[in-house]
Amino acid sequence: MSTTYHSEVDEIIDALRSLASQCRVETAYWIATPDGEYESQNGSDWCRDCGMAKLRNLRKHDRRRADEYILDGGWVSEHDTPPMCAHCGVKLKATLLAYGGIYELEHFRDNPPAPGDVNHAYEISEMLSAFQYTRAEHDSLAKEAIEIGLALVSAMAVPA
Ligand SMILES: [Zn+2]
Structure with missing residues (x-):
């Protein structure tokens, strides 16, 4: 199956990088x-x-098998939705798959990103990464995502 490479994605991510890099994102564990x-x-x-806190808690309630509870992860894995910490809700690093991009697009379609917002800059960058290469069935969604990204970048270029 052929894929389309969207070069605009790199340009938008570059333009958002200094803002997006200020967003708090933690490494994911499970x-x-x-x-x-x-x-x-x-x-x-x-x-x-x-x-770690949850792990200690689980071990305490199952002392006999405590050694079998392990905090795993610490690397970037693939996700269909943008992951958040199950307890504190902080954003977690991930590679968003196509469905993750669509999930973000459905959000930003109705709630346009705010220029200067570090969280939105990060989320738009993540969304676009998921649409960097698309199969034909996702091309129109990629185009829509790119338009949202371009609109954000041009809104940022206007002095407040
Ligand atoms: Zn947390």
Whole structure:
């Protein structure tokens, strides 16, 4: 299957980089237990501090198998939605797959990003990364995402 490479994505991400780099983003961790990955109501990804706290708590309630609870991760993995810490909600580093880009696009389509907002700059960059290469069925979504990104960049260029 052929893919389209969208070169505008690099330009927009470059233009947003100094702003996006100020967004607080933590490394993602997850908790392996003897019964599989630990899932909370808010998901299964954690920042390091919250993951460690949850790990201690789980071990305390299952002392016999405490050694089998492990904080795993610490590297960037692929996600269909932008991950947040299950406890404190901080953004976690991830590679967004196409569906993650679509998820962000559906948000920004109705809620345009604010020029100068570090979180939006980061989220728009993440969204666009997911649309860097698209299959034909996602080309029109990529175009829409790029238009949102270009609108943000040009709004930032206007002196307030
Ligand atoms: Zn946290």
